Amino acid sequence: MINLDVTGVRRLWRIVSPGTPQxxxxxxxxxALHLARTKARFVPAKYRExxxxxxxxxxxxxxxxxxGVAVGMESTKYIEANxxxxxxxxxxxxxxxxxxxxxxxxxxxxxxxxxxxRAALKAKRAAVRGFRLHGN
Amino acid sequence: xxxxNQNFEMYAGNDVELDITLLDEDGGPLDLTDATVRWALSSxxxxxxxxxxxxxxxxxxILITDAEQGLVIVTLLRDDxxxxxxxxxxxxxxxxxxxxxxxxxxTGAVTILKTALQ
Numbered sequence: 001m002i003n004l005d006v007t008g009v010r011r012l013w014r015i016v017s018p019g020t021p022q023x024x025x026x027x028x029x030x031x032a033l034h035l036a037r038t039k040a041r042f043v044p045a046k047y048r049e050x051x052x053x054x055x056x057x058x059x060x061x062x063x064x065x066x067x068g069v070a071v072g073m074e075s076t077k078y079i080e081a082n083x084x085x086x087x088x089x090x091x092x093x094x095x096x097x098x099x100x101x102x103x104x105x106x107x108x109x110x111x112x113x114x115x116x117x118r119a120a121l122k123a124k125r126a127a128v129r130g131f132r133l134h135g136n
Numbered sequence: 137x138x139x140x141n142q143n144f145e146m147y148a149g150n151d152v153e154l155d156i157t158l159l160d161e162d163g164g165p166l167d168l169t170d171a172t173v174r175w176a177l178s179s180x181x182x183x184x185x186x187x188x189x190x191x192x193x194x195x196x197x198i199l200i201t202d203a204e205q206g207l208v209i210v211t212l213l214r215d216d217x218x219x220x221x222x223x224x225x226x227x228x229x230x231x232x233x234x235x236x237x238x239x240x241x242x243t244g245a246v247t248i249l250k251t252a253l254q
Contacts, residue, residue: 064144068241114163
């Protein structure tokens with residue numbers, strides 16, 4: 001079971017439980033082995049976790065979480081500013097992901113980080129405008 | 137104006153669900169009431185030619201599970217990708233709001249792994 005020996009488990013299955021339904025393919029046998037590894041207490045945690053991930057990927061069918069953001073573009077005047085905003089917010093999401101923040105389960109934290117960079121960018125723009133000389 | 141690098145990998149010919157959270161520019165949930173969400177997969181060598189498309193219009197592969205919270209699930213069926221693999225792919229999601237304005241909200245790379253057991 002530890003080695004995911006498909007051939008071995010199919011042979012053993014035929015000998016030990018000839019009266020029960022047999023896996024018809026290697027894929028079915030492999031699936032059964034992974035399922036068994038998640039249930040068996042003697043299986044080391046790292047193998048159990050691997051098998052659980054393997055099963056999750058195939059059974060729940062969800063392999064990806066993603067985040068999208070709609071940054072408004074009311075006028076071509078703001079295209080450059082909005083591109084900068086979108087870039088900074090993308091970076092915030094990517095950093096959150098690198099930091100191990102689960103994008104789906106902890107959307108609040110992702111949102112918090114995005115709002116921080118947005119506020120920082122707006123503050124920067126306000127500061128730049130603040131240097132404009134009177135009369136210009 | 138989109139979030140980039142929303143990358144994922146999958147096996148060719150598998151059933152896959154993409155669980156997507158859409159946000160507005162304030163970081164709050166993007167209200168998808170009366171909106172249409174579109175998804176496309178294309179070769180990275182020719183991103184302008186979509187190989188697979190899905191839309192929430194008529195629930196053709198995209199389900200808006202919570203419009204007010206901006207939650208969307210894109211469902212890929214095994215037939216969609218069974219012939220794919222061996223080259224880089226890209227995907228993107230766009231939202232058409234109730235006024236008809238279309239905004240690309242995320243893009244990313246897709247790695248499609250070929251498998252022997254199909």
